[in-house]
Amino acid sequence: MDLAQKFDKASDALKCIDMHTTGEPTRIIYSGFPQLHGTLLEQRDQAKTKYDNIRKRIMLEPRGHFDMYGAIMITDTELVQSGEAHIGTLFTHNGGFSTMCGHATIALGRFLVDTHDLSVFPKRDELKVDPKTQTVDVNIHAPCGLIRVTVPTTIDGRESDPSRPVTFVSTPAYAAAIRLTIPIPPEKQWAELEGRDSITLDIAYGGAFYALIDAKELGFSGLSKIDLSSIGNVVKGLKAYLEAQPDVIQALQHPEDQRLSFLYSIMVVDQGIGSRPPGAAGAETGLCFFAENSVDRSPTGSCVTARMALAHAKGLRPSDQIWAYNSLVSNRFDTGAFTATIVEEGILLRGDNGPDRQAVLVRVEGKAYYTGALTFIVEKDDVTSESGFTMGECSG
Incomplete structure (x- = not known):
């Protein structure tokens, strides 16, 4: 065989x-x-x-x-x-x-x-x-x-x-909290914060919940040149802290289902830079830390949906305006930005799990490519790979 x-x-x-x-x-x-x-x-x-x-x-x-x-x-x-x-x-x-x-x-x-x-x-x-x-x-x-x-x-x-490009329209998206001030006690502060005792952020939903924070709000100059390790350590500690804050917990309650009501990601944004494809009215960049502090290489399509809904709620993004969203990778190669447009507004989300929300539908587009095909097996007695591992688990 x-x-x-x-x-x-x-x-x-x-x-x-x-x-x-x-x-x-x-x-x-x-x-x-x-x-x-x-x-x-x-x-x-x-x-x-x-x-x-x-x-x-x-x-x-x-x-x-x-x-x-x-x-x-x-x-x-x-x-x-x-x-x-x-x-x-x-x-x-x-x-x-x-x-x-x-x-x-x-x-x-x-x-x-x-x-x-x-x-x-x-x-x-x-x-x-x-x-x-x-x-x-x-x-x-x-x-x-x-x-x-x-x-x-x-x-x-x-x-x-x-x-x-492939395009998609996801479920209704909305701003859950705008300019939410979060106190940062001394024991939770980081060096780049330089003694400030609070930060301001937004929370928006685009199929999952995102906390959106300007890089300068965290004490970093922007995303044009960034120490991924430093900002990653800040975000990792901050996410766990935010998940316990009453105002954040309240904002995360999706009207329709408790199982959707959790903080998936922190998106660090820089509105001053970004590769701008033809047809886009403007561009910005985001650095997404999701799940267990994984870094998204793409502009993060569900967060693009959330960011468009947030900008619309702030009066910054009218319907039919095309906006470009970048990652560090799309900026590096000057290709791969996601573009987005609000295609429907005035949608009312109602349910038993949270307050009613005014939502929009957003169309997002981007390109994907094949890299390979695989078949995975587990051989007898292969304890190491049966459930997989991370190096962090092995070194802790």
């Missing part, structure tokens, strides 16, 4: 496609993850409680790394059954399972058009090409709700066109 046959016949084989969006990886797990049951949020709960070792196996070393990101394909959800979605997904990272991810959505959209394996994507044949725009619409059910994705294609619609 050759190695390829050994991998294919392994009972615990996990099959993946690797892609990147502005340098941020998406490992698409299309076969081998245990079958889950119930609503998508219930399936997310099952994945967290029963199969977290498999998440670690896929994301962490030796198969992945601390900043790996993944999308697990889920063929059966309540929105797939109702016909609203073509497929579901669970987003995963170094710390668990998130509720929304823009960069992974862009990558997943291309893959769903390119695959024609009905055992992988049973509803692939339901996708219809628009001959005028040469695009295909794909509806993806994420834990935050329905994501409407538009993928550029070849004329016959059988393959995605990597030369044109």
